[in-house]
Amino acid sequence: MTAIMKLKPEEIREMISSGRLTVTVVGLGWMGLPLACLFADAGAKVLGVDKNRRLVEKINRAEATIDEPRLPQLVAKHVNSGKLRALDDVERAVSVSDVVVVTVPTSVDAEKQADYSILDSSCREIGRGLLPGALVILMSTVAPNVTERLVKPALEKSSGLLAGEDFGLAYSPIRAMGGRALRDLQEYRKVVGGLDQASLKAASAVLSTIVKAGLIETSNIKTAEATKLFEAVYRDLNIALANELGLYCERAGIDYFEAMEAANTQPYSHLHFPSIGVGGHCLPLYPYMLQTDAQTLGFKLRLIKAARRINDEMPRHVMRLASSGLRQAGRSLPRARVTVLGISYRANVKEARYSPAIELIDALKRRGSRVVVYDPKFTYGEVRTMGFDSEATFEAAVSEAECVILTVGHDEFKSINPENLAALTSKGCVVVDAASVLDPKTVEKVGLIYRGVGRGVWTR
Numbered sequence: 001m002t003a004i005m006k007l008k009p010e011e012i013r014e015m016i017s018s019g020r021l022t023v024t025v026v027g028l029g030w031m032g033l034p035l036a037c038l039f040a041d042a043g044a045k046v047l048g049v050d051k052n053r054r055l056v057e058k059i060n061r062a063e064a065t066i067d068e069p070r071l072p073q074l075v076a077k078h079v080n081s082g083k084l085r086a087l088d089d090v091e092r093a094v095s096v097s098d099v100v101v102v103t104v105p106t107s108v109d110a111e112k113q114a115d116y117s118i119l120d121s122s123c124r125e126i127g128r129g130l131l132p133g134a135l136v137i138l139m140s141t142v143a144p145n146v147t148e149r150l151v152k153p154a155l156e157k158s159s160g161l162l163a164g165e166d167f168g169l170a171y172s173p174i175r176a177m178g179g180r181a182l183r184d185l186q187e188y189r190k191v192v193g194g195l196d197q198a199s200l201k202a203a204s205a206v207l208s209t210i211v212k213a214g215l216i217e218t219s220n221i222k223t224a225e226a227t228k229l230f231e232a233v234y235r236d237l238n239i240a241l242a243n244e245l246g247l248y249c250e251r252a253g254i255d256y257f258e259a260m261e262a263a264n265t266q267p268y269s270h271l272h273f274p275s276i277g278v279g280g281h282c283l284p285l286y287p288y289m290l291q292t293d294a295q296t297l298g299f300k301l302r303l304i305k306a307a308r309r310i311n312d313e314m315p316r317h318v319m320r321l322a323s324s325g326l327r328q329a330g331r332s333l334p335r336a337r338v339t340v341l342g343i344s345y346r347a348n349v350k351e352a353r354y355s356p357a358i359e360l361i362d363a364l365k366r367r368g369s370r371v372v373v374y375d376p377k378f379t380y381g382e383v384r385t386m387g388f389d390s391e392a393t394f395e396a397a398v399s400e401a402e403c404v405i406l407t408v409g410h411d412e413f414k415s416i417n418p419e420n421l422a423a424l425t426s427k428g429c430v431v432v433d434a435a436s437v438l439d440p441k442t443v444e445k446v447g448l449i450y451r452g453v454g455r456g457v458w459t460r
């Protein structure tokens, strides 16, 4: 093997493009598999490692395991040409690799404390195969200091090597979203921090082969770690602000959207849409990772905590809107036939992890509603596997519904015709639009009862 840490940046780039360096990606999930394909595209020999054997077998049959544009073609191309191979043995893959990219899950536990247990055990396995002169780039999302205080000692202990002397260590956060991972990974500038100058320069050279937009080198690792969490917290806070103002507008009889559009003509105002809350694997978790670190410093992140609480309460608020609409119709939530349109956490993406729609469905079921879930991104079998009643078509799902709740702005939902909806649902059906896809006036005109997050004119 080549000791990549002894190469100059231009030599690293040349050896990747000529297929003479091996990159191992540990964790072939939503982010790991697209990254593995990008390294193969750049010319590297790529080994993808994952603990999930079924996933490994599927990739080795040249099939993509996630729903991501362009990914099926890239997986087929690189597996068939032999550039990309998947396996389930971390140590074996690392023992023949020049670069190890780590994209295993990081999370928070039931007490909302950062949980790096998978990362820790995975670094111990990596260490057992790590070669002198290799470079490890952590890309999993972590709070400041985790690379140096957890990853570094785990690698050193199991490898018997010293970071900064025997192997390079860098951190580079993933600034991409599921559903557009390949595009984001290439077209957003990539932040990178190194344990020392040699690690930084080697990591930058490696990453420059897959990122078109260029790199941002930070002066240390903890700044690079902070970047990712700051981006997430910024977004979580802005969504919470929109939600709080939306709740105020409902009480005050103001249409938030009208106010927002007018306010946003001021160049410093960028008010977001209110919604059912925040989902996915990132925004609901990352503020807690930052909070866990702040606690160790005796510092309270008050605003960030408040934003989390506001966003977490939104599914229950959407249920309250349904309840108020049903009351107007002379009905009530217990035993009502409620159709929830959308289980994805984000528009046009097939991903339901931490989806606020799931919180809503569970809350409705606890109140005794008969809930049917429909999402065009999932088959009805997939929705049923998640434990929810579903139907194969939109028409069947809304048929005879007493309340229809839109949770996410999939394109298919934007084209819902209110007249058609009124014909399919039961008379005086309530429509709760938490995704702001329908025009309230048109909905009411066809005899449906309208409720919408932030729509104070209609919701009082």
Ligand SMILES: NC(=O)c1ccc[n+]([C@@H]2O[C@H](COP(=O)([O-])OP(=O)(O)OC[C@H]3O[C@@H](n4cnc5c(N)ncnc54)[C@H](O)[C@@H]3O)[C@@H](O)[C@H]2O)c1
Residues within 6 Å of the ligand: 026, 027, 028, 029, 030, 031, 032, 049, 050, 051, 052, 055, 090, 103, 104, 105, 106, 118, 121, 122, 139, 140, 141, 142, 174, 175, 176, 177, 178, 281, 282
């Ligand atoms: N999904 C996103 O939108 C996104 C965006 C930015 C950053 N991130 C971060 O990237 C990291 C990965 O996220 P993801 O969404 O790709 O996760 P994921 O859950 O989709 O995939 C992780 C993969 O790692 C595998 N795995 C678990 N333990 C392993 C081990 N010990 N060895 C090898 N493989 C193992 C799992 O089987 C899974 O296939 C996380 O830290 C996440 O916070 C995710």
